[in-house]
Amino acid sequence: MMLNYDAPLYRPPSEARSLIFQVTLGCSFNECSFCDMYRSKDYSERSWEEIKGEIDMMANYLPDTRRVFLADGDALNIDSEFMIKIVKYIREKFANIERISCYAMPMNILKKTDEELKKMREAGLDMFYLGIESGSDIVLKKVTKGAIAKTIIKSVNKAKNAGYIMSCMVILGLGGRTYSKEHIRGTAEVISACSPDYVGALTLYLENGIKQEFLDKFGEPFIRINDDESLEELYGLIDQIETNEENPIVFRANHGSNAYTIKGTFPQDKQAMLEKIQWMKQHPEIMRPQGLRGF
Ligand code: SF4
Incomplete structure (x- = not known):
């Protein structure tokens, strides 16, 4: 069972075996001159209904999932409360999660307060990939x-x-x-x-x-x-x-x-x-x- 991804889909090499949920589409910056990953997409954020629907579906098909990667280019751009809701729900639906990660730009991190970052961490977001x-x-x-x-x-x-x-x-x-x-x-x-x-x-x-x-x-x-x-x-x-x-x-x-x-x-x-x-x-x-x- 595969999710219906909005192509193209990218993830770091070390997330090759992770389950991927697209929380955002594209990259909110999209201007680095060496990167053509998301040039074909306009940045957008997916709705809670869409994301929840996919988590529910995959929790049935792949209940033993250990690693989750949140795509696309800078999922951390979403509102902190929304991220907390998503991460908590993933942890609730999959009992064996070891790691949840996403891409992040320096600006995504700097825009969050220390408090927000800590809360997302406590909710179960573990790791950022940053270029x-x-x-x-x-x-x-x-x-x-x-x-x-x-x-x-x-x-x-x-x-x-x-x-x-x-x-x-x-x-x-x-x-x-x-x-x-x-x-x-x-x-x-x-x-x-x-x-x-x-x-x-x-x-x-x-x-x-x-x-x-x-x-x-x-x-x-x-x-x-x-x-x-x-x-x-x-x-x-x-x-x-x-x-x-x-x-x-x-x-x-x-x-x-x-x-x-x-x-x-x-x-x-x-x-x-x-x-x-x-x-x-x-x-x-x-x-x-x-x-x-x-x-
Ligand atoms: S921030 Fe990352 S994904 Fe976005 S254009 Fe730059 S390198 Fe590409």
């Missing part, structure tokens, strides 16, 4: 992210203080060759300043439909980085991330768009990850050929 993308204000502006480093740090820390598990994404190559150093330095600074529980590094991949818009908005010639430079960025990022034992970061660069796989936990695995990259630099034959990559 940091870059920690460099220049790069963030050039890709029209709608956030600056300061607000990203503030939002992640705010959510963590309210008890949420934070899983964040960064994009290697987002500043092109011109801003590579700046991009990596800023991104490492942001990660170090908020220590998300999980950080995933993807490699920039522009879908055909979005390529021209990305290049136009970048405002100057964009020079793509190559595989060697991407590995160099990854090395620089890992090298500059600082955290302590009390704030561990589970790090992964194993997305389908990447030419390599690196994973480990900061701070203890930092050195081993750096050594693995040094080794990989000397063994280019293990890099996945371009044609085999993709999202």
Whole structure:
């Protein structure tokens, strides 16, 4: 039994086996120049009747569900009371829920009060996936992210203080060759300043439909980085991330768009990850050929 989803439907790779309810459709921002996920949709919020109907139906078909992901692009944009109602109802109808998560933008989190965030957490919302993308204000502006480093740090820390598990994404190559150093330095600074529980590094991949818009908005010639430079960025990022034992970061660069796989936990695995990259630099034959990559 499948729900009748409003396509396209996206979820983080780690939610591949989760039950998905679409609480909102599209993305309330929808302007990041590297992202074409919801360009075909206008942002809207679904009604309680629709959402409740789907929860009731799936509680019958998949009563043992353990993980739920609330879609689409920024389900956290909905009113806090409405979110509490939805999360509570899911917990009521499915007895074995372990985790409920959704995508969130820095602005979604900053718009909520600490009290609202805590109440949603108590109701049973556990985790946010947030795209940091870059920690460099220049790069963030050039890709029209709608956030600056300061607000990203503030939002992640705010959510963590309210008890949420934070899983964040960064994009290697987002500043092109011109801003590579700046991009990596800023991104490492942001990660170090908020220590998300999980950080995933993807490699920039522009879908055909979005390529021209990305290049136009970048405002100057964009020079793509190559595989060697991407590995160099990854090395620089890992090298500059600082955290302590009390704030561990589970790090992964194993997305389908990447030419390599690196994973480990900061701070203890930092050195081993750096050594693995040094080794990989000397063994280019293990890099996945371009044609085999993709999202
Ligand atoms: S990256 Fe996130 S916030 Fe930006 S347009 Fe895509 S879904 Fe919306």
